[in-house]
Amino acid sequence: MEEDWESYVAIWTSLDICMYCERIMKEQPKRGKAPLTRTKDHIIPKSLGGDLSRYNKLHCCYACNHNKGNLTLKEWREKLLVSDFPDKELIISNIERIAHCSNIFYKPLLNTP
Numbered sequence: 001m002e003e004d005w006e007s008y009v010a011i012w013t014s015l016d017i018c019m020y021c022e023r024i025m026k027e028q029p030k031r032g033k034a035p036l037t038r039t040k041d042h043i044i045p046k047s048l049g050g051d052l053s054r055y056n057k058l059h060c061c062y063a064c065n066h067n068k069g070n071l072t073l074k075e076w077r078e079k080l081l082v083s084d085f086p087d088k089e090l091i092i093s094n095i096e097r098i099a100h101c102s103n104i105f106y107k108p109l110l111n112t113p
């Protein structure tokens with residue numbers, strides 16, 4: 001599967017859909033954060049050496065971003081497998097696709113589920 005990372009991200013961003021759970025996102029409420037608030041995830045967490053390049057950023061909802069926390073995609077996938085997080089099968093399949101694209105265009109190894 002050969003996919004261009006920028007066009008892949010652009011499509012999802014234009015649809016305003018979370019790239020992990022595919023739910024439609026919403027504006028941030030006046031106070032706090034709702035589960036579907038738009039956020040940017042750093043695919044490789046900054047705390048683990050992930051950079052600020054566009055290849056390491058991804059459009060996703062607050063609920064997914066918060067659940068992923070400072071985990072790599074591989075670690076998050078493992079966490080989801082034993083959790084009851086909503087739509088986890090869909091999220092896991094998207095994690096695998098994102099990791100595949102990220103490995104081509106960004107950093108291999110760290111991200112591979």
Ligand SMILES: [Zn+2]
Nearest residue numbers: 018021061064
């Ligand atoms: Zn989400």
